[in-house]
Amino acid sequence: MKHASSNHEVWSTEQDKLLLETVLQHLSNGSSQKKAFEDVAGKIGRTLGACAFRFNSVLRKQHGDVIRSVQNKNNDEVTSRMVIDFPRSNNSSNEGLASNWEQVLNFLHLQSQEVQQTKQMLQDALEENTRLTKELEHLKQIRSKMESLGMNISKILDLFNT
Numbered sequence: 619m620k621h622a623s624s625n626h627e628v629w630s631t632e633q634d635k636l637l638l639e640t641v642l643q644h645l646s647n648g649s650s651q652k653k654a655f656e657d658v659a660g661k662i663g664r665t666l667g668a669c670a671f672r673f674n675s676v677l678r679k680q681h682g683d684v685i686r687s688v689q690n691k692n693n694d695e696v697t698s699r700m701v702i703d704f705p706r707s708n709n710s711s712n713e714g715l716a717s718n719w720e721q722v723l724n725f726l727h728l729q730s731q732e733v734q735q736t737k738q739m740l741q742d743a744l745e746e747n748t749r750l751t752k753e754l755e756h757l758k759q760i761r762s763k764m765e766s767l768g769m770n771i772s773k774i775l776d777l778f779n780t
Contacts, residue, residue, distance in 0.1 A: 629672055633662045637669055638677050650739045652746050652754045667753060670746075 637658050644654035655669040678685060697780070 624723075633664070634672070634677060636662055637673055638681060641673055642684065642688055645685070646691070650734070650742060652739075652742050667750060670750075696747075722772075 640658040640661075641651055644657070651670070652666075652674070655666045655673070656767065659666045661670050664672075664674040
């Protein structure tokens with residue numbers, strides 16, 4: 619596989635495929651897109667930001683159904699874990715009641731872990747947003763300087779041509 623040496627090289631089919639497969643794998647395992655971008659960036663010779671942009675601007679549009687089905691599957695799995703099956707019996711023993719409470723506690727423990735994971739994913743997303751906002755601001759400054767430089771070169775050329 620050819621590694622991109624410039625941010626302006628065209629994305630290959632292999633790079634797109636590996637990016638999509640990596641994101642889908644991460645999503646099906648409950649991981650974040652950011653982690654997927656971090657995982658695949660070095661493998662395809664692109665930056666994390668370039669991977670995120672490519673995925674969100676191109677691959678998400680081309681493969682939206684597959685991506686949504688993976689995300690929906692994960693949502694269904696979370697919902698199914700939220701249902702606690704309490705046995706219904708006429709037996710009023712404390713043993714059955716203790717078992718039910720144990721299920722409730724286990725459920726609450728799992729929910730607590732999922733909340734912590736979600737908080738971490740949110741924190742990661744916020745950090746990535748901050749990083750990308752700074753990167754965008756930096757690129758805007760570079761573009762402005764390049765436009766200014768282009769105008770100056772144009773004026774110099776006009777002087778030589780007159």
